[in-house]
Amino acid sequence: MLEQPNAQVMIAGAGPVGLLTALVLAQRGVSCVVLEAESNLTLDLRAGTFHPPTLEMLNQVGVADAMLALGIRVPRWQSCDLTYGLVAEWDLDLLNNDTPYPFRLHLEQHRLTPLLMDKLKAFPQAQVLFNHRFESLTQNADDVTVRINTPEGLATWRMPWVVAADGGRSQVRKSAEIEFAGYTWPERYSVISTTYDFSQLGYTENAYISDPEQWVAVFKMPDVGPPGLWRMTLPVAQDVSDDVALAGPYAQHAIRRFTRASADVTYPLVHQSIYNVHQRVAVQLRKHRVLLAGDAAHVNNPLGGFGLNSGIHDAMSLGAMLARVVHGEADDSLLDLYHRQRHTVNTEYVQHLSVKNKKNLEEKDPEQRALRIRELQDTCADPVKARAFLLNSSMVNSIARANAIL
Numbered sequence: 001m002l003e004q005p006n007a008q009v010m011i012a013g014a015g016p017v018g019l020l021t022a023l024v025l026a027q028r029g030v031s032c033v034v035l036e037a038e039s040n041l042t043l044d045l046r047a048g049t050f051h052p053p054t055l056e057m058l059n060q061v062g063v064a065d066a067m068l069a070l071g072i073r074v075p076r077w078q079s080c081d082l083t084y085g086l087v088a089e090w091d092l093d094l095l096n097n098d099t100p101y102p103f104r105l106h107l108e109q110h111r112l113t114p115l116l117m118d119k120l121k122a123f124p125q126a127q128v129l130f131n132h133r134f135e136s137l138t139q140n141a142d143d144v145t146v147r148i149n150t151p152e153g154l155a156t157w158r159m160p161w162v163v164a165a166d167g168g169r170s171q172v173r174k175s176a177e178i179e180f181a182g183y184t185w186p187e188r189y190s191v192i193s194t195t196y197d198f199s200q201l202g203y204t205e206n207a208y209i210s211d212p213e214q215w216v217a218v219f220k221m222p223d224v225g226p227p228g229l230w231r232m233t234l235p236v237a238q239d240v241s242d243d244v245a246l247a248g249p250y251a252q253h254a255i256r257r258f259t260r261a262s263a264d265v266t267y268p269l270v271h272q273s274i275y276n277v278h279q280r281v282a283v284q285l286r287k288h289r290v291l292l293a294g295d296a297a298h299v300n301n302p303l304g305g306f307g308l309n310s311g312i313h314d315a316m317s318l319g320a321m322l323a324r325v326v327h328g329e330a331d332d333s334l335l336d337l338y339h340r341q342r343h344t345v346n347t348e349y350v351q352h353l354s355v356k357n358k359k360n361l362e363e364k365d366p367e368q369r370a371l372r373i374r375e376l377q378d379t380c381a382d383p384v385k386a387r388a389f390l391l392n393s394s395m396v397n398s399i400a401r402a403n404a405i406l
């Protein structure tokens, strides 16, 4: 679309965070246009764990029931060790009085985006434009001038507000010259999916297995329907090339190492991928009329399943605040509160906990490893301590912390 759409907010990126931000705005009567560089919603395998407060939020916008119908409920998950076996089994029933959703929900992220698209269709003031790539922006006190690559050629639009939901490599963030502070881990993570049923080995639908050489995180995912798939995430050493890590023998060896099977056992493989892992937070989630959300604002390792969840929390918060500003119900300093709340919890909570989870899983010092195992066992055995642990790992505390920031 070359001509300027009539919208109060432009959102770059039709991933889960961009679409949810659009839906929150549309439900509050704000017109918006979402630009997506690809020709369709993306299908690649990424996040797939939804925590209780995220489900509560997605219920507010009307998609939680459809997600529950498609996903796998995980009321108990495990902390294990490859040598010592089961360390702790966490029962989310302990959060019964804290949330109507006392479980994790496993559902592929690419099955949430069509649900959000469907909801958006009810709002003519919300448009999603595929094959529209955000290129660059400049801004002044009144608006943002945005350059876009459209199927008909380059277009220049002027928009009152721009939201960056264009992922970790955000071109909006780069164009607005916002620093993405943090670091990239030297190792990459491999994702391997198999139809082999790990519950035969005693694992619940989600388990984290520590090991000084190669930890493993397993998730049972719904896939296209029963019996579903088992997904493993594990680190790939720096001296292993992508080509080697993506070949069948690497995956077979990794699964056998995990299941303790002999060298002649092979497993059915459905999918393999590899990706770089980062811990970064943008130093400003607001720069005048440009706002960052989701991976454009922060990225973290996947241990604990916080990345997409925190992006959804951003979208809910930003959509509600921006709607109030657009309607003149609040002045734009409300958007500084968005920065303070979401930047603080991402740094204090998502970054801190995901790094701690990673270090715990890969701990090489035998004494530290034994100490950590005892701590987890003690915590799990005491319902008061276990509930406190679960309030943190389920992100309930991060929402309370954000709401307490004024």
Ligand SMILES: Cc1cc2nc3c(=O)[nH]c(=O)nc-3n(C[C@H](O)[C@H](O)[C@H](O)COP(=O)(O)OP(=O)(O)OC[C@H]3O[C@@H](n4cnc5c(N)ncnc54)[C@H](O)[C@@H]3O)c2cc1C
Pocket: 012, 013, 014, 015, 016, 017, 018, 035, 036, 037, 038, 042, 045, 046, 047, 048, 049, 109, 132, 133, 134, 135, 165, 166, 167, 168, 170, 171, 172, 233, 275, 293, 294, 295, 296, 302, 305, 306, 307, 308, 309, 311
């Ligand atoms: C390979 C990979 C694996 C992951 N695995 C896990 C995992 O196992 N567990 C976990 O918790 N998290 C995982 N994550 C993180 C999780 O997927 C993200 O937190 C989540 O996708 C964030 O959603 P988002 O909408 O912010 O960004 P994205 O889902 O990245 O969506 C961004 C959208 O913007 C579009 N876009 C990009 N540039 C432009 C542009 N210039 N103009 C217009 N559109 C643009 C993209 O095409 C895309 O549709 C993974 C991420 C990646 C990249």
